[in-house]
Amino acid sequence: MPILSLQSVSKSFGALKVTDTVSFDLAAGEALGIIGPNGAGKSTLFNLITGNVRPDQGLVLLDGNDITNQTAMQRCAAGIGRSFQIPQPFGNLTVYENLLVAARFGGAISAQDAPAHCMEILHRTGLATHAEKKSGGLPLLQRKRLELARAMATKPRLILLDEIAGGLTEGECHELVATIRQIHAEGTAIIWIEHVLHALNSVVTRLMVLNFGKMLMIGAPDQVMAAKEVREIYLGIEA
Numbered sequence: 001m002p003i004l005s006l007q008s009v010s011k012s013f014g015a016l017k018v019t020d021t022v023s024f025d026l027a028a029g030e031a032l033g034i035i036g037p038n039g040a041g042k043s044t045l046f047n048l049i050t051g052n053v054r055p056d057q058g059l060v061l062l063d064g065n066d067i068t069n070q071t072a073m074q075r076c077a078a079g080i081g082r083s084f085q086i087p088q089p090f091g092n093l094t095v096y097e098n099l100l101v102a103a104r105f106g107g108a109i110s111a112q113d114a115p116a117h118c119m120e121i122l123h124r125t126g127l128a129t130h131a132e133k134k135s136g137g138l139p140l141l142q143r144k145r146l147e148l149a150r151a152m153a154t155k156p157r158l159i160l161l162d163e164i165a166g167g168l169t170e171g172e173c174h175e176l177v178a179t180i181r182q183i184h185a186e187g188t189a190i191i192w193i194e195h196v197l198h199a200l201n202s203v204v205t206r207l208m209v210l211n212f213g214k215m216l217m218i219g220a221p222d223q224v225m226a227a228k229e230v231r232e233i234y235l236g237i238e239a
Contacts, residue, residue, distance in 0.1 A: 001063060001064050002025035002026055002027055002028070002061075002064075003026055003027065003028040003029075003030075003062065003063060003157060003158055003189050004025070004026040004049070004060075004061070004062060004158060004189070004191075005024075005025045005026075005059075005060075005061040005064075006022055006023055006024055006048075006049070006058065006059070006060055006061075007023050007058055007059040007060075007061070008021045008022075008023055008057065008058040008059070009021070009022050009023070009045075009048055009055045009057070009058030009059070009060065010022075010055060010056050010057045010058055011044060011048060011053060011054075011055050011056055011213075012056055017212075017213050018041045018044045018213045019041050019044055019045055019048060019055070019213045020041075020212070020213040020214045021058070021214070022045060022058075022210075022213075022214070022215050023058075023215070024208065024215065024218060026158070026189060026191065027189070028157070028187075028189055029184075029187050029188070029189050030189050030190075030205060030206070031184050031189070031190040031191075031192065031203050031204045031205055031206075032190070032191045032192070032204055032205075032206050032207075032208060033191075033192050033193075033194060033200045033201070033203075033204035033206070033207045033208065033221065034191065034192065034193045034194075034207075034208045034209075034210060035193075035194070035195070035197070035200070035207065035208070035209055035210075036209055036210035036211055036216075037211065037233065039212075040210040040211050040212065040213070041210050041212070041213040042162075042193045042210055043085065043162060043193065044213075045210065046082060046160050046162055046191075046193065048060065049075075049080065049160060049191070050072050050075055050076075050080055050082050050160065051067070051070055051071055051072035051073075051074070051075045052072050054068070054069070055068065062075070062078055062079070062080070062158075073106075076106045076107075076154055076156075077106070077107075077108055079155070079156050079157035079158060080156060080157075080158050080160070081106070081151035081152065081154045081156030081158070081159045081160070082151055082159065082160035082161075082162065083144075083147035083148055083150075083151050083159070083160070083161050083162055083164050084147060084162055085162040085163045085166070085193075087140075087143035087144060087146065087147045088147075089135035089136065089138075089143065089146050089147075089150070090135065091134065091135055091136025091137075092134065092136065093134070093135060094131065094132050094133060094134055094135065095122070095127055095130045095131050095132070095133055095135050095138070095142075095146055095149075096118060096119075096122065096131040096132065098135050098146060098149075098150055099118040099121060099122065099149055099150060099153045100114055100115070100118050100153075102150040102151075102153035102154050103117055103118055103153040103154065103155075106150075106153065106154035107153060107154035107155045109153075109155065117153070117155075118153060119131070121149050121152050121153055122149065124149075124152075124179070124182070125145045125146075125148055125149040125152070125179055126145055126175065126179065127142065127145050127146060127149055130142055140167055140168065140172075141168055141172040141175070141176070144164055144165075144167075144168065144176060145176065145179070147164060148161070148164060148176075148179065148180070148183075152183065156188065157188060157189060158188070158189040158190070158191070159183065159188055159189070159190050159191075160190075160191050160192075160193075161180070161190060161191070161192040161193065161194070162193050163193055163194055163195060164176065164180075164192070164194070165177070165194055165196040165199045165200075166194075166195060166196065168196075173196060173199050176199075177199050177202055177203065180192075180203055181202070181203055184203060190203070190204070192204060197225070200221075201221045201225075204221060205220075205221075206218060206219060206220065206221070207219065207220070207221040207224040207225070208224075209224060209229075209230050209233075211233050216229060216230070216233065217229065217230060
């Protein structure tokens with residue numbers, strides 16, 4: 001049974017249809033990449049999966065159970081974590097405190113177990129030396145790592161990553177990808193929106209292309225990137 005299924009999910013804002021009858025299944029432990037031009041509806045699709053936005057029609061299923069009308073908090077508790085394209089930490093809290101909030105309130109981890117759980121994640125994401133720093137003053141790479149760490153603190157079975165490699169140097173991107181690959185290798189399912197294609201394709205096993213809210217194509221990354229429609233619409237190359 002897929003960990004996640006979308007069945008003919010659609011969403012409009014006024015006259016603009018930003019998600020148009022999107023359907024796909026995600027296997028447990030799978031890594032799926034999503035690409036598409038700006039305005040293609042990628043972040044809205046994430047919001048529909050996490051419950052920040054409700055669809056106008058269609059179903060969202062987690063482990064075969066209908067979660068379409070569940071809140072974002074309910075979905076987080078059920079095992080869906082996410083990062084945001086623009087890091088949004090609690091700036092006046094330390095890095096450790098940010099994780100503690102996520103673990104206690106997002107993952108419902110006990111007060112007794114949460115500190116050790118958070119420290120383990122800080123070590124895994126390369127943030128242990130920044131644990132007592134105020135998160136609002138972190139450089140971009142560490143804020144990106146904190147987004148990933150906060151998602152992990154909720155003990156998700158599925159993590160949604162929204163352009164987490166954007167704005168990083170080549171070396172920083174390499175470090176972040178190594179962490180994401182480790183998380184995936186441990187069995188966590190991943191859906192990753194990204195414009196840094198070499199980073200994305202080093203992790204994902206399938207690639208989806210969105211354009212004007214519609215799913216244009218889904219399949220093996222090399223086949224998708226070689227397709228004429230993708231080169232013309234996403235890459236801007238006349239094939």
